[in-house]
Amino acid sequence: MNSTSTNLLEIKDLAVEYHTDEAVIYAVNHVDFSINKGETVGLVGETGAGKTSIARSILRILPMPPAKVVSGEIFYNGNDLLKLSEREMRKIRGNKIAMIFQDPMTALNPIETVGFQIAETIQQHNSISHAEAHQRTCEMLEMVGIPGDRFKDFPHQFSGGMKQRVVIAMALACNPALLLADEPTTALDVTIQAQVLEMMQSLKEKVETAFVLITHDLGVVAEFCDKVAVVYAGEIVERGSAEDIFDRANHPYTLGLFASLPKLDATEKRLSPIKGLMPDPTDLPDGCRFCDRCPNAKDECSKSSPKEAEIAPGHTVKCFFSGGN
Amino acid sequence: MGALLEVRDLKKYFKTNSGLLHAVDGINFSLETGKTLGVVGESGCGKSTLGRTILHLLEPTDGQIFFGGKDISSPGKAETRKLREEMQIIFQDPYSSLDPRKSVSEAIMEPLKIQGSLSKDEMREETRMLMETVGLAARFENTYPHELDGGRRQRIGIARALSLKPKFIVCDEPVSALDVSIQAQVINLMLDLQEKRGIAYMFVTHDLSVVKYISDDIMVMYLGQMVEKAPADELFRDTRHPYTRALLSAIPVPDIHNKTKRILLHGEITSPIDPGPGCRFMARCTHAAGGCHQMQTLEECSPGHFVACCRYKEIEKEDTA
Secondary structure: OOOOOOOOEEEEEEEEEEEOOOOEEEEEEEEEEEEOOOOEEEEEOOOOOOHHHHHHHHHOOOOOOOEEEEEEEEEEOOEEHHHOOHHHHHHHEOOOEEEEOOOHHHHOOOOOOHHHHHHHHHHHHOOOOHHHHHHHHHHHHHHOOOOHHHHHOOHHHOOHHHHHHHHHHHHHOOOOOEEEEEOOOOOOOHHHHHHHHHHHHHHHHHOOOEEEEEEOOHHHHHHHOOEEEEEEOOEEEEEEEHHHHHHHOOOHHHHHHHHHOOOOOOOOOOOOOOOOOOOOOOOOOOOOOOHHHOOOOOHHHHOOOOOEEEEEOOEEEEOOOOOOO | OOOOEEEEEEEEEEEEOOEEEEEEEEEEEEEOOOOEEEEEOOOOOOHHHHHHHHOOOOOOOEEEEEEOOEEOOOOOHHHHHHHHHHEEEEOOOOOOOOOOOOOHHHHHHHHHHHHOOOOHHHHHHHHHHHHHHOOOOHHHOOOOHHHOOHHHHHHHHHHHHHOOOOOEEEEEOOOOOOOHHHHHHHHHHHHHHHHHHOOEEEEEEOOHHHHHHHOOEEEEEEOOEEEEEEEHHHHHHOOOOHHHHHHHHOOOOOOOOOOOOOOOOOOOOOOOEOOOOOOOOHHHOOOOOHHHHOOOOOEEEEOOEEEOOOOHHHHHHHHHO
16 A cells, blocks of 8 residues: 655645635645655745645644645555554654644643653653653753753743753654654744754754754755755645755745845845735635746736646756746 | 934843843944944843833933934933834734724824824825835725734834834834745835935844844844944954854855854853843853953944954954964
8 A cells, every 4th residue: 555665754635724614724735745764854935835734734633623634645654644543643643753843832831840741752652661761761851952850840940942952852752753843943042043953953863863844944944954845825836955946946936935035145235025925825826826926927827727847856846937847 | 413313321120039130231322314223132132122222112220312412311201202203113023013903094093193283184194195105005994903914914013103204213023023025025115115214223133134134233232232233244244253153153044055164152041130240141152261251341343343352353363273
């Protein structure tokens, strides 16, 4: 039942909708996505693009209702995660696939010590003694740069950057094969972000975990990722290696994103924003989702939806004028 | 003095249970008409408090503020109201800074109503003009903030700040809640307005690439004090203070070929409660030495470039050696 490739995780044709009383929100629109062992993939896009919904559907922690997975398969080790029973899913969640949440202030339980919270995860998935769990927890804390003797401290005794380290330690406690990091440094100051990124970088070398890094910050992606997928209005509009995206970006949205960033060596007087706004996810335009904002849009763009086309090995673009279509 | 705004030795302390919190501790600067001063620093460095203290949203503990040559350090009630017409603020969060029960036009009209010099029709006309100025379509007149996205909400905030034709606006992280493509739209709008109306901005932010883009001068704050101030280009080209160096090197650059060496700071920002007399950055500084225990004074290392570090010359030698 597995696909033919050696992917660690493979998402096929995933579509997620949120059904509210007023409208249906089309959050993820038939996304294909895969990641190999030990790889780091950046999922880049703006607020509401559907990045977090993709990550949450992998772990099956979408708020249901209102969320609904209307189509798709997510293969992990030959099994479709979406078809597993909740019992089987619990063996994977936090154990084989773990997640780092955006806001370290709310991701921890304020009335339990951090040590307890990490040990709990370990004992949930491994039949080991308290003493061993304690031992392992201290090792995890040390690994993320927190002295092991802070085991008995509560979350409020840590600063923001330290809390995020605790969250990372917890996510890595069971040696997951895949780690989903949802904006792990967005809530942190730049100097603290630098510390956390540096730490994640060195962890990446130590453990054989594959990372999916969800972010809106192209700078963070440039530092951390081997591959990049650009998400717009619930679709992946461009994907490729970091070099493909940063040096040879092809989709007008990706190009627009780069152009709207203030550059540190800029001389021009005005920024070049993408005109308009992201389309309303309850009322997506026909054809290409980006056509209303696209500087190169032609008639056909609003009539039919472009297919994802490979313009170079591994570099695909969803645009009529990419050269691949 | 030709400066529009001059701040001398401004201090703002807060009493807390564990001691005096030095949020703003002896800041000096001046700002000319039509110019932008960028204020950068990490959360808790006092940059927002500085902006609010200048506007008298918080009363200064000590120090002087001159606006248009006039001392406004402790204005009376009537004078404060008059000052509000000349000095305004744009808040960070366009979600919480707008009254959810006021429609777009009501929100923009509110300052005009309070000022009370225009007739109803004139106010309506003015509101329409303001909406046009900030790029809000007339059809949004009767919509409410919750129906709008962050970018449009921030435009309401800007229109409100502009309504009384101020000469000076404190922009407290006006674009950090916005996505990059929208952020660029709002920044361009603010630059256009400055060009047309000659408004002076104090642009408070933690986003260093934005601040370089928009500012004439940049001031770097650390724990309530100014550690370095220089013209925008020069600050990035010729960085002197070890904190500024670490801060600049920490910005992730969206370029995979530009892997500059990062200066990694250890530890986190120390407590602003009852700090000692020495350099406040000392605990995290890799260059700290004996002289750092003394009070640091601002030194002008080149015209318009100030640095508060007693070792900046030696550090440069250490780094090039």
